[in-house]
Amino acid sequence: MEEIGKISQWVFHIGGTRLVVNSTTIIMTWVVIGLVLAFAWVATRGRGLIPGPWQQIAELLVQWFKELVHDALGEAYKEQYFPLICALFIFLLMCNWIGVLPGMDEPTKDINTTLGLGLMGFVIAHGTAIKVKGLKQYLKEYFEPMFFLMPLNVVGEVAKVISISFRLFGNIMGGSIIIIVVSHLVYGLLLPPFLYGFFGLFVGTVQAFVFTMLTLVYISVQIR
């Protein structure tokens, strides 16, 4: 029970400023990146017309996301945004699933990871909007439908980042706390594997998909 509130940190002192880095998050993010790279290597090694099992999984994933991006953004922007969306989903899926392995922690359990990814989606969506519509039209849309509603529109855009990142963070963090508390209550007997299956695998998959879909929807709203 004691491990709930604990965070392991590295503290650096560089030129009078104090830098605090969450060591678990950094290490686990690199482990996840390694796993994703390993998956890509295994899936594309010796690829052929008759796919092996790994290539089959990768092809299913890629095809499914290509259709999703095509439905959301249309033909013109499909090729440009498909790699981002697919990579985001695979990364988040691995992030949420890695907590199932013993001794591993989800990088998404840290608000910094999810807030960083949410800000990335925000910047990409608005950068796309400026590029597609032009700066003048982009700024004009904030003053619609009426002039004095501008602050509400700005707050609405910022709230999207908060909502998307806190949703992922809260789900993963809450799931891991429930696993710790319930495992403590039942002395680690019988229940924990099912809890890991539900909160780690099922909720992790759904939330990774929701995060990816919402990023895609934010981009497509800005393009339309």
Next chain:
Amino acid sequence: MALEISGTDIVRAAAMLGAGIAMGIGALGPGLGEGMAAAKACEAIGRNPREAGMLTRTMLVGQAVAESTGIYSLVIALLMIFVVK
């Protein structure tokens, strides 16, 4: 031995109580909403069983979005339990 109750104890107790209330009331809305979404999805699948896969996927995504207000109250409850000292 007289029992001393200081200000920090009262703050701590209030934070614990607040966490409980936040979670209890905050879980009400998402619970109702997700139940309604599931009921409608069941109706739709009963009427059109061939589309069950797509309906289930859409339902899950919608429920995960509706869940977010409950998750916010969870985050607030966690803040009150672990941060307020």
